[in-house]
Structures are given as C-alpha cells and as structure tokens.
Amino acid sequence: MTQTLSIKSKKIYFVLLFIYFLISHFLVPTTKTNDLFIFYDWALFSSPYNRAIDISWDNNTKFLFRDFNKVGKHKINDFHSIYHLTQQKNIPHLKKYTKHLKSFCKCDDLKLVVLSGQEAEHIIFKQKLKPIKTFDLLK
C-alpha cells in the first residue's frame, strides 16, 4: 500500500486521532457516564485496580468473582459489565442487577466489599483479606 496522504490530510489525520484520544481517554472516563454512544474507556481494562473489590454474601464467605467466575459468566446476564461496575464502585448501576445477583446467590445479604489487598492475592491465591469498606447492595 504505497498511497500516501498529502501534508494537509496528514494534519487532519493527526488532529482526528488526537480528538479521539481526548474523548476516549479523558472525556468518557471523567464524566463516567454510560449515557453516551461512545463507550471507549481503555483505562478500564488495560491496567488492573490497586485494590481487590468483589461482591460477597453469606457474611463475606463467598465472593462472586473469586469463587463463581466460571459459573457466573454463563448464569448471570452481563457478568463482564458487572465486574467493571464493581471495580468502579458504581453502586447505582449495580443495584439494577441485584435481582439477578440475588436469584443467583440465593442469599439475604449482598455486599460490595473493598478488600485490603491486591487483585492477584484475592483472585489467584485466594488469601483471606480484611474488608476495608462495604456497601450494601440491597438497601
């Protein structure tokens, strides 16, 4: 492919890429709105979160993303989305899924828990981490 852009077109090309960069990496992540047709937020998946955050029930004995990730993916609608809403601590959006999560866990308490450790310690090595903060998803 040898066709090259003219100098003017090259300038437009870089300006358009820069605008795209501003929208996807600054505007969308800053506004944190889901009411946009542009859903670019690459910071979400390309770097892990510093704290392990999970959805728990039965007095923090069972964790959705630690213990039920394989089953949950097939049994819960939008498992992928719920994971990222959890990491963002987006409680208002998460609450809209509580009915489905409750029918999955068959439990009376459903909490978003921020744990005192890293993602790998919680998910891979299944260490017992202390909860730092909890948010009740059923209230």
Next chain:
Amino acid sequence: MKSQMTHILILCYLLGLAHLIFNKSYFFFRTSFPDLNYKLIAFPLNYININPHYLMPIFFVSAFFIYLLCLVFYKKKISQIIASTLYILTLSLLYSRGKINHSEHAWIAIAIGICFLNIKKPLSQGSNLLTIRTVQGVLLSHYLFSGLWKLRYMIGQKNINFETISLNHMAVTIAEGTLKNNLITNFLTNNSFLIVTGFIGVLIFQISCIIPILKLKYYKIWAILILLFHFSTELSLGINFKQTRLAILLLLFITPILMDFEKNKKASAE
C-alpha cells in the same frame, strides 16, 4: 469503473456490520428474551416511553429487515448512515448499562468511517484515503493506548514488581471468567516467569504500534503481528477477540489489497 473498489469496500464493511448485528440479534433472542427486565436501564430506553418487553424484540426484528434493505441499496448514502446508526444503537441497547465488549471498538470506528466514504470517488483519493487512514489509525491506537495505560499503571506503583503487576493483570482475566482452563491457570501461576515474559512482550508490542500510526507503510507487518498477538492471547488466556480480528482482516489486509488493485488498474489503463 474508477470507483469500483470503493463499492466493494463499502459492501465489505456493511457485510461485516450486518454479520455483527445479526449475531447480536440471535444472541439476544437465544439468551435474554425471557428475562427482559434488566433492559430497562439500557440508555436509549430511558427516554422512550414504551415497554421494553415489546420494544426490544420489535427493534431486533425490524433492524434485521432494515439492514437487509441497506445492503440492497448500499450505494445510497442514507443506507450507509442508517446501517451505521443501527449498529451503534444495537450496541447501546445491549451494553450502555455496563461496559461494551472491547472487540466492538474497532467496528464503531468502521461504522462511523463508512458514513464519510464517497462511493463515487476512487479509494485512494482525497477524502476516501483520509477516512480509511483515520479508521486504521484509530484501530491501531487502541493497542498503543492500551500499552501506554499499562505503562502508566506501572509507573504509578511504589515498587515496580513485574511479577505482581502481571499476576494482577491475570487476576482480572480470571475474575471476568475468561480463563476457564484450570490446568493453564495453575501452570502459569506456578511458572510466573512465563506471565512476566508475556506481559513485557505485550507491553513492547502495544507501544510499538506507534510505528504504523506514524509510518503508514508498515501496516501489513503490524497487521500480522496483531493477529499473532490475538491468537496467542486466545490460546493462553482465553481472551477472544473475534470481531477485532475480522476488523483487522478488513482494514489492514483487504483494504490495502483493493487499493493496490485500483492503483495497478489505473497504471495499466494509462
């Protein structure tokens, strides 16, 4: 005759979008149809006062027929705009409450790009060339920025420990339910040097995507590298980027072939 390749390219893009829309419709009717309550929070439905129990199936069925019409009348600008809007609307209905699948990003760029392609002009001239280059640039920038965000995360750490960083990345994959094979998970966690090597390799590859963004002649080499990257992540981590691979084939292989073909034809005619 001179814009024949533009016709073929637009048709290819529209067929790609049609494949995705029909796939999504099938997925919707197969899995979610009996349980529609959660669709209430999908963004466009917040502003339309129609029960989603009726609206969603009606939308998908009508989208199917409208898209067929768009394919028949693909030469009309309005068909291209409607086809793109339908695709973006489908995504917004299915994903706006949570987070879009990353493999759809390239197709949003293609959907927007189609609207700016002029079917009466040759592919390699003026605005058409600029549109194609921009869509290719956007696609490649996904990899570049992904690498830059990883780098930023690493720099933000107090002590840069490659093992912890790569294990944290892998934990995300497991938590999302992507990595299904316990044997691979155990093998990788017990041999963490493999994850560290893979992580550094991915980081270097993703940042290197700045080269084809700046120097357009390297597109083909990076297209092969990206495809290899996706195959390796699918084999090792189960991360499936089918739609992106299709977009790469269209944007970085078929589009350049059509452009070359057009150029050769022009040269032989002269």
